[in-house]
Amino acid sequence: MIELFRNPSYNFIGNRRWAYVLSVVITLIGLTSLAVRGLHYDIDFTGGTLIQVQFERPPSVASIRAGLARVKLAESIIQQFGDPREFIIRSPLSGATSQELAKRVEGALAEETALGKFEIRRVEFVGPQVGRELQWQAVQAVLFGLIGILLYIAWRFDLKGGVAAIVAVFHDVIVCLGAISLTGREFSLPVLAALLTIIGYSVNDTIVAYDRLRENRAKFVPKGKTFADQMNEAVNQTLSRTILTAVTVFFSAAILLFFGGKTLEDFAFVLFIGVITGTYSTTYVAAALVVDWTQYVEGRVRRRKKAVAKA
C-alpha cells in the first residue's frame, strides 16, 4: 500500500512561533495591498455596463477605443478576455440605460472599419441600486457565514475552538483578498462565492483536527502530555488525510483555473490560493491559537492556585 506518512510525528505545534511571524507577515502584505492598491470591484458591486465582444480577427485596443470615443465612451475599461479576439468593455454608470449603451457601443464599433466583423456575446447592466444591494448582500453573506460557523463550532466543541477557527478564516480571507488585489483581479460575485467556499473548506479542515483532539482526550491521556503535545498528535494523526484532501481539491481547482475558461478563472484562482492557505491555517493559526489560549488559561489557573497556597 502506498503511504504518504507512516506514523508521522512532526513538531508542528512546537514551531508555531515561527508560523505566527509568517502569518502576520503574509496578512500584513495582504492588508497593505488592499490599502494601497485596493480591490477592483466588478460592475456587480459598483453598477455599470459590461459588454463582451468577439471580433472576427484580433483587433487593437487603440481602434476599439477610437470607436468608443465616437460615442463619448473613451473612458471605458477595455480588457482582452481569454482569446485574443475576445474583449470586455466596461463602462461606468451614466444617465444612459443599458439599452441605449449597448446599442451605442454596437453602432460605434460597427463604424470603426478597422475592427471588422464582431459579435456581441454578453451584455450586463447593473443599476446603482442593485449594485449597492449586492454589496450589502455580500457583506451579509460573509458575516452570517462566519457567525453560523462560530456558533456551530462553539456548540460542537468549545468557544476557544470557535474563535480560533474564525481567526483562521479571517486569515484565509485576507490572504485571498490580498492575492486578488496583488494580481489586479476583479472582485465579482463568483469570486465572492469562491471566498465563501474557502471559508467552508478552511473550517472543514480545522474541524477534522479538533475532532481528533476531542476523540483522543475522551480516551485515556497519558500523564505528562501537555495540551500542546496532544494537539500536535492530533494534527499528525490527521496529516495524511489533510494532505490527500488538499491535493485533490487543489487539483480540482487547478483544472478549473487552467481549463475552466476565462469566466471561471478568477473563481478558480481564489480556490487555488484558498486551499493552500486554508490547509496551512488549520495547523498554524487555528490549532496553534487554541494551544496558546489553553496554556494561557491553564497558566493563570496554576498561578492563582500558587497564590492561594502562599497565602
Place this chain on the structure above:
Amino acid sequence: MPRRLWLRSSLVAVVVAASLWYLYPPARTINLGLDLQGGIHLVLGVEVDKYIATQTDRAAEDLKAGLERKGVGVKRVAREGLTAVAVELASTTNWNDALTVAAEFGAFDVGQRDDKAGRFTLTMRERHLAQLRDDAVRQGVETIRNRIDQFGVAEATITRQGDDRILIQLPGVQDPERAKALIGKTALLEFKLLDEQTPVEQALGGKVPETSEVLYQRRVDKETKAERKIPYVVQKRTLLTGGELTRAEVQADPNSPGNWQVAIEFTATGTRIFGEVTEQNVGRHLAIILDGTLYSAPRINERIPGGRAVITGQFTVNEARDLAIVLRAGALPAPVTILEERRVGPSLGADSIRQGMVAIVGSAAAVFVFMLLYYRLSGAIADVALVLNLLILLACMAAFGATLTLPGIAGIALTIGMAVDTNILIFERIREELRVGKTVRSAIEAGFARALRTVIDTHLTVMVTAAILYNFGTGPVKGFAVSLFVGLTASLFTAYFFTRLLFDVIYMGRRKVQTISI
C-alpha cells in the same frame, strides 16, 4: 451477515433507480441557466409611487365631480404628496354636504380639517395603500406575462421579486432589443383633444394654460434617418384610454405605402364614450397619445358610432405588431425601469458549457486515477461512489427543477473534491485501525464509525455556508450554493450507504477475510 444488508441494498437500488428516472432524458430534465443556454435576464423596478399618484389623482377628480354634483362650490381639489387630496371649498355653507361626499370615499380618511376656512384633507388609508402597491406589481407581472406570451417566447419566467420588482428570464431570444422594448413599454394609450385656442408658438414660449400641455410627435425622415419633433398643444384631460380596448390588429397603412398601422376596436363602454366624444367635438382634432408621445391628431369629421379607430405613425411591420401586442395586453399600471440586465449570446453559452464540462471531466478523471492508485480496490469503490454522487446530484437538481448555471458547474467540480475527502477520511481511519493490529472487519467497522462524526461535522459546516450563500446571494451565487448543498447531501448518503454497503458486501460476508485492498 451484517445488519439488514438487504434493506440497505434495496434503499441504494431505489435511489439509483429514482435518479435515473428523474434524469431521463437528460437534455430535457436539466434546466440550463441563461448563462449556459443564452438569453436575457432582466430585473425591472416598478415605479409604484407613480401608480399611487395616478390613483390619488383619479380620486381627486372623482371627488371634485362628486362635490359639484351635490352643488358644493369648489375652489380647489388637488393631490398633495402621494396619498393625500387637499380640498378647499368656495364657501363654508355646504360644509356638511362636502363631508358627506368625502365620507363616501372608503379608501380615504378625512385628516386635517379647518371648518372655518372650508378646507380639509383626505388621506389614503394604510391598508388601501398597501393594496395599491401590491396591485401595481401584480398587474405589472400579469401584463408583462401576457405580452411575452403573445410575442412567443418558450419557457419564459416572469416572477415577482421583493416588494416592487419583477424578474424576467427569457431563454434564447433572437432579438433582445425588441423584446426589451416590448416589455418595458408602459403602453398607456390616451385620447385627448387638441387645444386649438393656444397657438403652438405661444405655448413653446412658456405660456400654456393650466389645463393644457405641449406634446411632441416624432417624424423620421425615411432617407436621412433624421428625427424631427413636431410640437402640439393638447388638453390635459383624458377622454378615453386603451383600457377600453377589445382588439388591436396590424394593417397596411392605405395612405402611406410601406408603412403599417394598428386598427383598434373599443369595448361597449369605450364605443359609447368614443361616440359621445366624437359627436360633441365635430370639427376639432382628436390626439392619439401613447406613453406621452403624440402619434396622430386627425380631425373629427362626424360622430363615429362603431367604436373603431386606427393608430398611424410610420410603423414598420414589426413595430406595428409589437404595438398591437402591448395594446391588447394592456398598459402597465406604472412605468418600469431596468435595474439589472444580463444578456448572454448562445455562442458564449455553448463555450461555457464546453469549458465547464472539460473542467468537470478533468477534475473527476484526476481524482479517479489518484484514488485508484492510492487505495486500489477501495479506491475503485470510492470512484463508483463518486459516479453515484454525481448521478444523485444531477437527479436532485432535475427533480427540484433547479437551474444549472456556470457557477453551478463550478460547485459540482468542487463537490467532487469534497466528496473524495469523505472517502479519504474513512480510508485513512481504516488504515490506522489496521496499523494498531485490528482485524479487517473490526478495522472497517471502527473506521466508518470513528470517521462518521468528523464527516458529519465537516459536511454540516459547509452546508451552513451553502445555506447562507443561498439566502443572501443572488442569481449566480445561488446556483453555486444549490449545487454545493445538494452535492454535499449526496456525498453523505453515498459514503455511508453506498461505500459502506460495498465494503460490507465484499468483506463482511460469511467467508473469512484476511486482507483488505486499501
